[in-house]
Amino acid sequence: MLRNTLPEMRVKRAWVNSTRWLFRVWRAPLKRLALIAVVACVSCFILLRSEPKFSNASTPQRFSDPVLEVETIRDVEDLRLTLGDAPSADRETMRIKTKIDFAFIAAYSAFFVAMGILLARHGGWRRSAGVVLAICGIVAAVFDVLKNLAILAILDVRIALTTDTALAAIRNPSTVKWSLIAICAVLLLSFYEPSSRSEVSNPVRSGQG
Numbered sequence: 069m070l071r072n073t074l075p076e077m078r079v080k081r082a083w084v085n086s087t088r089w090l091f092r093v094w095r096a097p098l099k100r101l102a103l104i105a106v107v108a109c110v111s112c113f114i115l116l117r118s119e120p121k122f123s124n125a126s127t128p129q130r131f132s133d134p135v136l137e138v139e140t141i142r143d144v145e146d147l148r149l150t151l152g153d154a155p156s157a158d159r160e161t162m163r164i165k166t167k168i169d170f171a172f173i174a175a176y177s178a179f180f181v182a183m184g185i186l187l188a189r190h191g192g193w194r195r196s197a198g199v200v201l202a203i204c205g206i207v208a209a210v211f212d213v214l215k216n217l218a219i220l221a222i223l224d225v226r227i228a229l230t231t232d233t234a235l236a237a238i239r240n241p242s243t244v245k246w247s248l249i250a251i252c253a254v255l256l257l258s259f260y261e262p263s264s265r266s267e268v269s270n271p272v273r274s275g276q277g
Contacts, residue, residue, distance in 0.1 A: 098182045105179035112172035120161045126150055134158070135165055138219060139242040141235050144227050153227045163223050166216050173212045180205025180252050187255070194258075201255040208248035215241040 092099075116135070128137035128150045137150045151158045181202045188198025218237035222230055 098186050102179055102182040102186070105175050105182065108175035109172060109179065112168060112175055115168050116165055116172065120164060122158050122161050125152055125156075126158045134162070135169075138162060139215060139238065141238055143232070143235065144230050147222075147230060147235070148227050151223075154224055159223045163220065166219050169216055170213070173209045173216075176249075177205050177209035180208075183256060197255050197258060201252055204248045204251050204255070208245045208252065211241040211245040211248070215245060 122134045126134045128134050129146060131137045134150050141147055151162055184198045184202025184205065187201060188195045215238055222234050
């Protein structure tokens with residue numbers, strides 16, 4: 069009987085701890101913003117992966133995801149293989165995905181800014197890291213918007229009229245965006261490093277005392 073109740077107690081304890089954590093987060097405005105941004109990011113990601121989907125005619129050569137293929141487009145042949153010539157159903161699908169991506173951009177930039185401010189409040193070197201995190205998040209969003217606008221600009225243009233300059237207007241901002249997001253990811257890892265160290269060091273110190 070006791071064995072049967074132990075898993076139930078653990079599940080109940082997990083729910084109670086999760087509820088307490090959520091309550092504490094929700095009471096802090098910046099943490100609440102970060103949490104809402106995470107939920108929005110997940111929702112946008114689900115929308116981006118759902119209908120409408122690209123047709124079997126879309127055959128990206130480097131990535132399985134046509135959206136990522138277009139973001140890193142190399143030449144008009146890549147564009148033709150991924151989206152076909154204008155007009156096409158895959159280009160309309162790309163238009164919908166790109167418009168959804170604007171909401172995703174707003175969500176992740178809000179998350180990075182909120183986390184950057186929280187990190188900066190710790191003071192010391194983390195103040196600078198937090199400022200860099202917030203700035204990189206904002207600048208990444210700006211370049212992401214520029215990339216999206218460039219994608220929307222070529223969707224109605226036929227392959228024969230698509231220029232290398234138009235493709236570079238997609239590829240170059242995308243490269244900058246991914247580089248800045250990588251920096252943000254590293255800074256987020258450094259945000260949690262002091263906490264993990266304190267969790268390890270505190271028991272050791274108490275044992276020594």
